[in-house]
Amino acid sequence: MKKLFTPFAILIFLLSPLAGQDNDIDSLFSDAEDVPAEDAADVPSQSGDIDSLFSDGENASGDGQANQDQTAQNSPSLLDSLINKESFHFGASFDVTVGYSPGWEISPEPEFSDSALMFLSSKLTLDATVNDSFRFLQSYNVAFPAFEPKVSEFFADFDFGDLVYFRMGRQNLTWGISRYYKFTNLHARLPQDFGYTYELNSTTGTHIIDSTTDTYSRVVIDSADTITDTDSYSIKMDIPIGIGGFQGLMLTRNGYFSDASTPAADELGWGGYFNLALPWADMTIGGFYHKDLNLRGFFSAQTTLFKRLELYTEAVVSYDQGMDDLLPLIDDEPDENDQYVHEADPDSLDFGANIGFYIDFLDGMLEFSGEYYYNGEETELEPLGTKLGMSLVWGHNLAGGFALNLLDKTLKIEAYTLYNISENTGVAAPVITWKGFGFLELKAGFLFVYGSEEGTYTRENPDPSSLDRNYSLVLQAKVSGKI
Amino acid sequence: MIKHRFLLTLMLIFSFPFFLEAEDYRAILEKADALASYLDSDFSAEYTIVHEKSGSGRETTVSAVFRRDSDYKYTIIVAEPSINRGQGYLKLKDTLWFYDPESRRFNFTSSKERFQNSNARNSDFTRSTLAQDYDVLSASRTTLGTFNCWLLDLEANNDEVTYPKMKIWVSDDYLVRKTEDYSLSGQLLRTTAIPSYQVLEGRFIPRAVYFFEALVDEKTVISIAKPSFRAIPDTVFTKTFLEKSGQ
Numbered sequence: 256m257k258k259l260f261t262p263f264a265i266l267i268f269l270l271s272p273l274a275g276q277d278n279d280i281d282s283l284f285s286d287a288e289d290v291p292a293e294d295a296a297d298v299p300s301q302s303g304d305i306d307s308l309f310s311d312g313e314n315a316s317g318d319g320q321a322n323q324d325q326t327a328q329n330s331p332s333l334l335d336s337l338i339n340k341e342s343f344h345f346g347a348s349f350d351v352t353v354g355y356s357p358g359w360e361i362s363p364e365p366e367f368s369d370s371a372l373m374f375l376s377s378k379l380t381l382d383a384t385v386n387d388s389f390r391f392l393q394s395y396n397v398a399f400p401a402f403e404p405k406v407s408e409f410f411a412d413f414d415f416g417d418l419v420y421f422r423m424g425r426q427n428l429t430w431g432i433s434r435y436y437k438f439t440n441l442h443a444r445l446p447q448d449f450g451y452t453y454e455l456n457s458t459t460g461t462h463i464i465d466s467t468t469d470t471y472s473r474v475v476i477d478s479a480d481t482i483t484d485t486d487s488y489s490i491k492m493d494i495p496i497g498i499g500g501f502q503g504l505m506l507t508r509n510g511y512f513s514d515a516s517t518p519a520a521d522e523l524g525w526g527g528y529f530n531l532a533l534p535w536a537d538m539t540i541g542g543f544y545h546k547d548l549n550l551r552g553f554f555s556a557q558t559t560l561f562k563r564l565e566l567y568t569e570a571v572v573s574y575d576q577g578m579d580d581l582l583p584l585i586d587d588e589p590d591e592n593d594q595y596v597h598e599a600d601p602d603s604l605d606f607g608a609n610i611g612f613y614i615d616f617l618d619g620m621l622e623f624s625g626e627y628y629y630n631g632e633e634t635e636l637e638p639l640g641t642k643l644g645m646s647l648v649w650g651h652n653l654a655g656g657f658a659l660n661l662l663d664k665t666l667k668i669e670a671y672t673l674y675n676i677s678e679n680t681g682v683a684a685p686v687i688t689w690k691g692f693g694f695l696e697l698k699a700g701f702l703f704v705y706g707s708e709e710g711t712y713t714r715e716n717p718d719p720s721s722l723d724r725n726y727s728l729v730l731q732a733k734v735s736g737k738i
Numbered sequence: 739m740i741k742h743r744f745l746l747t748l749m750l751i752f753s754f755p756f757f758l759e760a761e762d763y764r765a766i767l768e769k770a771d772a773l774a775s776y777l778d779s780d781f782s783a784e785y786t787i788v789h790e791k792s793g794s795g796r797e798t799t800v801s802a803v804f805r806r807d808s809d810y811k812y813t814i815i816v817a818e819p820s821i822n823r824g825q826g827y828l829k830l831k832d833t834l835w836f837y838d839p840e841s842r843r844f845n846f847t848s849s850k851e852r853f854q855n856s857n858a859r860n861s862d863f864t865r866s867t868l869a870q871d872y873d874v875l876s877a878s879r880t881t882l883g884t885f886n887c888w889l890l891d892l893e894a895n896n897d898e899v900t901y902p903k904m905k906i907w908v909s910d911d912y913l914v915r916k917t918e919d920y921s922l923s924g925q926l927l928r929t930t931a932i933p934s935y936q937v938l939e940g941r942f943i944p945r946a947v948y949f950f951e952a953l954v955d956e957k958t959v960i961s962i963a964k965p966s967f968r969a970i971p972d973t974v975f976t977k978t979f980l981e982k983s984g985q
Contacts, residue, residue, distance in 0.1 A: 305916070305929055305931050305948065305950060306882060306883060306916075307883070308883070308931050308933040308948060309882045309883025309884060309885055309915065309916075309931070309933050333782045333783065333784060333802050333804070333964055333966060334782070334802075334804070334970065334971070334974065344823075346820065346823075390982075412982060414982075417971060417972075417973040420978050420982060426842075427841075427842045428842065429841065429842055429843050432846075493978045493981070495973055495976040495977075495978045495979075497976075498828065498830055498835075498975060498976055498977060499976075499977055500976065500977070500978060530977070532830070532835070532977065533830075533833075534810075534830050534831040534832065534833050535833070537833075537835070537846050557846045558846075559832075559833065559846065561897070562832060562898060565846060567846075663791065737820060737821045738820050
């Protein structure tokens, strides 16, 4: 099925311009574009001249009362013309990145390199509205040097009378609030067999993890067996209630199922949440189940104080339904593979929670954010989309960052750090970005880990060599465009 | 005798503002609020926002705006430019949710922020609550081009508003024609002008709103087209709608 999709997608893109002449939704706004152009030309160049706007109204009657009135007609429904009209829209974007990175290369995959960077990526999107209840979207990337088309999104939307909305296919889903530790993005958690496993430090053969006297070591699975393509497929159902509502989710991903065309029922994950959106707070409670994962529930809440300070908190409860959780012995020395030895976790319930803030000043010129996160979970700590590709670390964590936006936000100086108190290990990244010349973006960043050499961030830094270099300098120029 | 009557008349004319009490000035604000708010029906229109900044050229944003003033709600969907297409704003009272179709995430944010980096604030798109949020410090009669206006000096009576001090020109038909927005220290921050209105079903809608930043060389024009007072479905004011309308 996957093989059939690529030629189908290419065929759609080749044929669609023939029909696109009359259906581009952008044409809905073509009339309006003339208005601001005229108005803008009439705008006084300085605010001191603004009173001249009132001097020559179109219907000036001399009494100063009637020159404002022009009768308008009730327009056709904007809703129909914006949302429900049969139409389709094409989008395209292109990125070219060149540079030099002696150190970690964060994109596209975290690794260490000392070579020049060269990365090209193109994305095409077709967004088609068939009628007011049915729409589909497909987009795919082609990137250098592989040049293999990758479907980034491919889904259909349909609804039943504005009561229930469905989206099914490959889609980007994000649960949770945190800017740093995405531990409540439950469906993005991966079971241990996605890249690594734990081996018993004994030769007793088949073993059930039920004894606290046995120890285990973390072992990376051979690359041939590692699942790198973790794309997910899901059906999402939304029922609006108030401003928020209920979301139900059925999700599976590569690596869960053996036969891509017919995943079995027990290879699907199930979950959902209820979002209560109030004027003073936004609260969500939900959970996710998959047989290969711990059963997890989460809660999140956020509010804005003084119209400026955004506060949030999240919590997760994890139940070890397979009784196979392992606990890292961080008080002991790491083993010969530079990994902590593990033993069985006697607790079937684990808990994690955070509290964080974001605040900006001077119209966003200066931004600050910070978070405290307690992670009581020991397993499945490498969710997709974590900051800097780093896994969640057991224990007490702190994160923070700031950004200074200068020169009309074309120059951005930012820095952020993740630090685990329990292991005295951290990672930080000061970055300068300049976007002052059209589509060109220049970026310089210095990424490094600090703290204990036995800490997780040092042990798991992306340098695969024995040198274990704990820094990375990234200098890159990126040209990008989007239509 | 005639001379005395003439002088008396002149005194009455020039002392006219002093006959009005603070409550009367508040009544002017209430009438201005009533004309700028649509409490008995929904409102939708297409807003074209042209933002010009010295050295940065001109940026145009086209958005669909859906208002339900009676519930302090609005929804805005960005249609242009293409790089921001599908971004959405949902406001309920003082709380704003922003939907980014790139990340498929909602941000829970303040309505004080600028709209799409223009000189318009997110709070500029909702119902007017001048009489509720401000006290009138002083008032005088003045002319603004062809308009005879009340010029009112306002000071915020709470810290929830975007600007702590304002000067506002209200023409004799109780339409807001111009405002000057000040910081707490009295620094002029922004000037807004609404030279003309369009009338639909007996209600007034600005044809264009002009914003001038005082501290930097920036200006923004919002043109309002395709106005409608037809009822809007409840689902438009939901996060699900933003997600559906986004890419």
